[in-house]
Amino acid sequence: MKRNEYRPPIVAEILLKFLAKHEDEISLIGDFEEEFVCYWQNSGSFKARLWYWMNTFNSIPKFTKHALRRGFTMLKNYFKIAGRNLVRHKGISLINLSGLSIGMACCILILLYLQYELSYEKFNKNSENIYRLCVEFNGSPIPVTGPSFGPAIENDYPEVVKAVRIYPMSTMAPRVPVKYDNRQFYEENIYYADDSVFEVFTFEMISGDPADALTRSNTIVITKTSAEKYFGEIDPLGKILKLNTNEYTVTGVIEDVKLNSHLKFDMLCSFQTLYDQRGYDQMGSWQTALDYYTYIMLSEDADQMELENKLPGLIEKNMNTETNSTGISVRLFLQPLESIHLHSKMKYEISANSDITYIYIFSVIALFVLLIACINFMNLATARASVRAKEVGLRKVMGAYRQSLIRQFIGESIVFSVFAIVLALLIVKLSLPVFTSITGTDLSIDYDSMPWLIPGLLFISLIAGVAAGSYPAFFLSGFQPVKIIKGSIYGNKKGVNFRSLLVVIQFSISIALITGTSIIYKQLNFMKTKNPGFEKEHVIVLPLTDRSVIRSLDMLKEEFKSFSGITEVSASLKSPGEEPGAFYYIPEGISGDKPVLMQYINVDDEYIKTMDISILAGRSFSNEMRTDAYSSVIINETAAKSLGWVGTTGNYEGCIGKTIRGMGGVREVIGVISDFHLQSVHKAIVPLFVDYIPGYYNTLSLKVNPEGLPNTINSLRKKWKEVVPGSPFDFHFLDESYDKQFRADEKLSEIFSYFSILAIFIACLGLFGMAAFSAEQRVKEIGIRKVLGAASKGIIFLIGRDMMKLILISNAAAWPIVYFASSYWLKSFAYHTDIEPQTFIYSSLLVFLIGIITISYQSIKAASADPVESLKKE
Amino acid sequence: MKKLTINEEIFLIAIWHLGEEAYGVNIRKKINELEGTNILFGTLYNTLDYLVKKGYVNTRKGEITPQRGGNNKVYYSLTEEGIKALQRARELQERLWEGIPEYAFRK
Numbered sequence: 001m002k003r004n005e006y007r008p009p010i011v012a013e014i015l016l017k018f019l020a021k022h023e024d025e026i027s028l029i030g031d032f033e034e035e036f037v038c039y040w041q042n043s044g045s046f047k048a049r050l051w052y053w054m055n056t057f058n059s060i061p062k063f064t065k066h067a068l069r070r071g072f073t074m075l076k077n078y079f080k081i082a083g084r085n086l087v088r089h090k091g092i093s094l095i096n097l098s099g100l101s102i103g104m105a106c107c108i109l110i111l112l113y114l115q116y117e118l119s120y121e122k123f124n125k126n127s128e129n130i131y132r133l134c135v136e137f138n139g140s141p142i143p144v145t146g147p148s149f150g151p152a153i154e155n156d157y158p159e160v161v162k163a164v165r166i167y168p169m170s171t172m173a174p175r176v177p178v179k180y181d182n183r184q185f186y187e188e189n190i191y192y193a194d195d196s197v198f199e200v201f202t203f204e205m206i207s208g209d210p211a212d213a214l215t216r217s218n219t220i221v222i223t224k225t226s227a228e229k230y231f232g233e234i235d236p237l238g239k240i241l242k243l244n245t246n247e248y249t250v251t252g253v254i255e256d257v258k259l260n261s262h263l264k265f266d267m268l269c270s271f272q273t274l275y276d277q278r279g280y281d282q283m284g285s286w287q288t289a290l291d292y293y294t295y296i297m298l299s300e301d302a303d304q305m306e307l308e309n310k311l312p313g314l315i316e317k318n319m320n321t322e323t324n325s326t327g328i329s330v331r332l333f334l335q336p337l338e339s340i341h342l343h344s345k346m347k348y349e350i351s352a353n354s355d356i357t358y359i360y361i362f363s364v365i366a367l368f369v370l371l372i373a374c375i376n377f378m379n380l381a382t383a384r385a386s387v388r389a390k391e392v393g394l395r396k397v398m399g400a401y402r403q404s405l406i407r408q409f410i411g412e413s414i415v416f417s418v419f420a421i422v423l424a425l426l427i428v429k430l431s432l433p434v435f436t437s438i439t440g441t442d443l444s445i446d447y448d449s450m451p452w453l454i455p456g457l458l459f460i461s462l463i464a465g466v467a468a469g470s471y472p473a474f475f476l477s478g479f480q481p482v483k484i485i486k487g488s489i490y491g492n493k494k495g496v497n498f499r500s501l502l503v504v505i506q507f508s509i510s511i512a513l514i515t516g517t518s519i520i521y522k523q524l525n526f527m528k529t530k531n532p533g534f535e536k537e538h539v540i541v542l543p544l545t546d547r548s549v550i551r552s553l554d555m556l557k558e559e560f561k562s563f564s565g566i567t568e569v570s571a572s573l574k575s576p577g578e579e580p581g582a583f584y585y586i587p588e589g590i591s592g593d594k595p596v597l598m599q600y601i602n603v604d605d606e607y608i609k610t611m612d613i614s615i616l617a618g619r620s621f622s623n624e625m626r627t628d629a630y631s632s633v634i635i636n637e638t639a640a641k642s643l644g645w646v647g648t649t650g651n652y653e654g655c656i657g658k659t660i661r662g663m664g665g666v667r668e669v670i671g672v673i674s675d676f677h678l679q680s681v682h683k684a685i686v687p688l689f690v691d692y693i694p695g696y697y698n699t700l701s702l703k704v705n706p707e708g709l710p711n712t713i714n715s716l717r718k719k720w721k722e723v724v725p726g727s728p729f730d731f732h733f734l735d736e737s738y739d740k741q742f743r744a745d746e747k748l749s750e751i752f753s754y755f756s757i758l759a760i761f762i763a764c765l766g767l768f769g770m771a772a773f774s775a776e777q778r779v780k781e782i783g784i785r786k787v788l789g790a791a792s793k794g795i796i797f798l799i800g801r802d803m804m805k806l807i808l809i810s811n812a813a814a815w816p817i818v819y820f821a822s823s824y825w826l827k828s829f830a831y832h833t834d835i836e837p838q839t840f841i842y843s844s845l846l847v848f849l850i851g852i853i854t855i856s857y858q859s860i861k862a863a864s865a866d867p868v869e870s871l872k873k874e
Numbered sequence: 875m876k877k878l879t880i881n882e883e884i885f886l887i888a889i890w891h892l893g894e895e896a897y898g899v900n901i902r903k904k905i906n907e908l909e910g911t912n913i914l915f916g917t918l919y920n921t922l923d924y925l926v927k928k929g930y931v932n933t934r935k936g937e938i939t940p941q942r943g944g945n946n947k948v949y950y951s952l953t954e955e956g957i958k959a960l961q962r963a964r965e966l967q968e969r970l971w972e973g974i975p976e977y978a979f980r981k
Contacts, residue, residue: 030898034899034942059914060916
């Protein structure tokens with residue numbers, strides 16, 4: 001009988017052979033096949049094959065149990081040997097283990113942070129189908145639309161399931177006084193929203209009916225935290241909250257909005273309220289200001305691109321063609337909800353977004369820190385391997401296979417790295433509270449939402465273990481036992497070169513991180529200290545949210561001016577640091593009446609004096625000139641230049657008397673002021689339109705005398721209570737609120753510096769271990785040198801020299817990388833510092849110094865050792 | 875001396891029954907016949923290995939037949955230890971059941 005006739009399923013056979021590797025089990029494959037052939041003859045090929053498969057599978061559990069029992073003996077041995085080694089070299093083991101686990105902990109923390117950043121909006125059940133409707137206005141995209149866009153798009157396009165309009169109350173006033181009973185606070189995050197908000201987004205409602213909560217006018221839904229803040233134990237449903245002077249009925253309480261949402265609010269008012277306040281005419285118009293955020297939910301099978309291509313129809317149908325003649329182009333586009341947090345960098349974002357660049361930067365840091373830690377681990381394991389050469393030699397003499405030696409070394413380092421993972425998780429758990437407070441997030445180790453975490457970590461530890469174990473495993477096990485035992489492989493050149501390379505990589509990364517940190521700090525410092533063009537010190541800002549305050553504004557101003565501690569008082573629409581509005585203006589004499597986008601602020605006659613902004617030409621507003629209010633304008637330098645009114649002479653006088661046409665009518669330019677940073681220096685200064693409309697103000701700025709400031713504030717408060725008793729006195733300093741704009745950069749630099757400190761720490765641990773090791777190896781050499789009369793100085797130099805050389809090489813490797821990376825980063829700022837050579841030199845010196853300190857302990861110890869002791873032992 | 879488990883006892887009895895013909899396939903058939911169940915290959919070889927380790931059974935490499943795809947048969951035979959263990963098991967069984975009439979557990 002030929003075998004080919006009755007061939008068992010190949011895959012099953014291979015599987016079976018794999019399972020039954022053991023000597024005694026060889027016969028079973030034959031037994032299997034014999035029965036298989038018998039079965040084939042009786043019942044045919046299909047049933048026989050099925051039988052073969054069934055029996056193979058059935059036997060798997062039994063076989064694997066068997067194999068495990070055998071494998072366990074080996075594993076036990078690895079544990080034992082690894083444990084013995086750990087105890088024998090306590091110091092180095094400790095360095096090694098702590099380095100690796102700190103590195104891994106860093107990596108886990110960063111991964112958690114990345115996971116968090118990437119999880120934005122994912123809590124919404126329909127997040128993949130939600131888009132934000134944005135407008136490209138003359139080529140510049142903005143995330144806001146008019147109030148009529150939402151209903152129109154929902155009606156006209158069947159693939160749009162729902163549209164939600166959101167209108168932040170902060171558009172009108174940055175802070176709103178909210179009152180219940182005798183509890184009153186200022187709230188910043190209140191939105192008006194359509195009732196469909198609960199259908200589109202996933203905000204869980206604790207009490208109230210989501211379908212009905214926001215349908216009527218003057219209804220409000222609040223978060224759990226605000227409910228506790230205002231109502232305590234009382235059930236808030238049906239209670240009346242007073243926002244400014246308007247009364248709202250609480251119709252629902254929702255869970256607090258997740259931190260990983262770009263919509264950040266504490267209260268939601270019904271959109272119907274806006275209709276009642278502003279009238280249907282204005283809310284239905286296509287010509288109002290673009291202030292509304294429109295989100296749409298598409299049906300499952302709808303295509304974003306397809307809908308986008310149809311959107312120009314919406315514009316054509318509703319916006320009259322007049323806009324085309326003025327040269328304004330309007331295009332609608334959709335932005336996926338999930339991409340807002342990391343990819344959207346438009347003006348007028350509803351809340352500050354992060355940036356995908358940061359995600360990249362952090363991923364790279366995570367990778368670097370892990371790499372440094374792994375290198376450390378490899379380096380020390382490799383260094384120690386030559387000590388263990390004798391063990392290897394002996395094992396080989398006793399008949400160990402090369403394979404089993406490889407398995408032993410790799411297994412041992414895997415055991416080690418798994419141990420480090422456990423420690424790392426512990427470190428993460430302990431340091432998480434600190435980390436969350438630095439990053440301003442609510443991270444937690446949630447194994448359910450990150451099923452990849454544990455396998456991923458095990459994978460990392462496996463890689464690190466294999467990488468660290470492979471050098472001794474393959475290198476040492478290949479030697480002839482005689483040579484090893486005779487000791488002729490000591491001081492092997494190849495091993496030293498390999499380790500040197502690792503040290504260089506490690507230090508290059510550390511130097512790169514430290515230099516990077518110092519460049520970030522420099523830029524931050526540059527931004528903070530750059531003269532913003534106005535006086536931000538000693539200015540108190542008072543928000544004027546209450547209508548009653550604005551009515552008595554003139555009186556307040558007069559009262560405050562009479563205080564001795566106050567030098568200037570002025571009112572304005574916004575204070576520097578707040579996002580100003582921007583509108584299109586048509587200046588005189590521009591060819592084709594092409595509109596120009598200008599930022600808009602509204603101030604009173606004393607603002608320019610209070611802020612100490614210098615006037616280049618013309619004059620400031622004056623309340624004595626009747627024509628100033630409503631009909632004159634002041635522009636900034638950039639505006640004057642970009643309108644082409646200055647020419648090459650640099651003389652601004654020519655601008656005076658020209659006119660600019662805008663929504664408020666025609667204005668005559670009466671003055672040109674020097675450029676100042678209305679926003680942070682991230683952004684370039686753009687043309688500015690300074691208007692003078694009395695009464696249209698939201699903030700009061702007071703220039704105060706720094707001496708006796710507490711008294712001044714006290715008397716301010718007293719006067720405030722006297723003039724406007726119903727309104728809370730709430731102030732901040734201008735420099736504080738202005739500097740808030742740097743918070744994201746500060747956070748970045750803070751995190752960056754922490755991780756670079758860690759990186760250098762881990763690298764130094766490695767250096768320390770290496771120095772200790774090389775001193776140990778050269779104990780006899782040093783002993784003999786001392787006996788022959790070498791000075792301690794010379795010996796310190798001897799040990800340090802090699803290490804220092806490596807650090808120097810690392811510097812050369814790190815500099816170009818840092819240079820290119822940091823110049824790329826600095827490009828994202830409109831105004832930035834220069835990259836100076838000193839930065840590089842200083843940080844390299846720092847690393848060099850740290851290196852010397854690290855090594856010196858070991859070298860001094862070696863140099864001061866008694867040569868008798870080191871030469872005596874054999 | 876350890877007592878045999880009922881499983882081991884069945885295996886040893888099957889091997890004794892088969893005599894010169896005791897190799898994997900036959901042993902499995904015999905056990906299935908004696909016990910009236912279908913035992914898994916995994917169980918079969920694990921138990922046989924265990925019996926070998928305990929010293930109840932000896933192995934001997936056999937011939938290659940064409941049906942076996944080039945693999946040796948492995949024959950099993952009882953050792954002195956194995957026979958003694960079986961005897962002890964039988965004595966134990968008989969002693970256990972002595973004096974219990976057949977109708978004792980009938981319903």
